[in-house]
Amino acid sequence: MAKQKVLITVTTYPLPSRSHDELVCTAGVLENGEWIRIYPVPLSFLIDLKGNGQVNNVKYTWFELELRKRNDDFRPESHSPVNYDFRDLQIIERLDTKSNWLRRKNFVLKKVFTNMPELIELSKAPTNMSLATFKPSSIVRLEWKEEAREWKDEWKDLRKQGDLFALDKDPTILIPKLPYKFWYVFTDDTNKERRLMIEDWEIGALFFNCLRAAEGDEGIALQKVKEKYEDDFKANKDIYFFLGTTREWHMRRARNPFVIIGVFYPKKEIQGALF
Template structure:
């Protein structure tokens, strides 16, 4: 393994794993020695909620860690990490309309899903040409029996951490830079957590009404706030065993800047 610096761009909601119990996929940008962007990378698996507290890297932080190419995953961006080596160096802020974050992210932008695929890549960021609609869909309310069995396994050496099943998925239908239509769900942990927190803080008396409040808050954020007010980009990645299937693994949403024409008079 070699110690490298990585800018953390997004984390997916934890998934259940037979080997690791639960894992999180992190997408970030590999940096050179001068902290300039080199390429997108995927760090997987990480048992994020089991990391020591001072190693739980926030989004938009630069970390230093020992990493190496993942020989169990042929996708070129996939790396494994020694999670005991993680050091959080600094946080990249959102000042001046996300100017510093843009300097890292936008040089690595692709025009479309097809361009990502044509370059033999499986991960990248795109700017949708048109976002046609936001959607939410109900999914199974509980984990399947085999996944629940994995969560229920006792481990004498570490505490069990509940992993809630989010019973909805959220996403966008959009046209990319090539004019191709896509309908992608969002696996960004940030959005799942928004739903969960808004539902739990709802003053409603029934679970059904609490869920409605949570859904409405997510819709308000992703449709009524992001679409008219944010310069929205999608961090997209494909699935290891289904390379043609992409999803939105993170949202990049600096404020939309409206340029006013200056009058000479």
């Protein structure tokens, strides 16, 4: 495949996996607005790209690189870099947020779904759609649940089998285990309440930033996450979800294989003016 120009819009929080190449999902859109998933993408690439340790800085950056369709993944959007060392990668530009994210909107909002049953139907064979932009009718609430606080030994052992991250750091230190899972409860245009897990890297990073500011008080940190993702977003933001399927549950043909892999949140606009 020839070089592809990709606007990165999604990096998910790393999750334990038997496969080295699905620890971080990186996805974006092409110039025509079509979605594309790229893996494996080394964590060192995401962290070191800007030289400041912030993974989210790759988001809304145009890259150009050679990609090939993955033969081991039935989802049509899934591709791999031809060169895993990214020697052919060109960084073009990062889209700013001027005019209420106008330049970003021009690409990520070219095709927007509002009906979850329609999207689920498209995830079935033969279409197998696995990435989409979705506009909820309303955000009902943010939910969370405590889960295991340590990575499984099986995942830690991957470090011993090879240089998984290409970094001179213990991955359990580099990527702390997120001790909570987060969900959005929302409605679509059928007025039915729906619930999807949020796997965006951004919400995990926000939790840990709030935890540090709260000097380790998880209750305060969780309330700060709620203030942004529920209170502020509902009141002030025009919310869109970037949805993606997990390969495992898509292969199993789960009733709804989608999770929220990113949240797009420009300000609300009223009569053409920013709210």
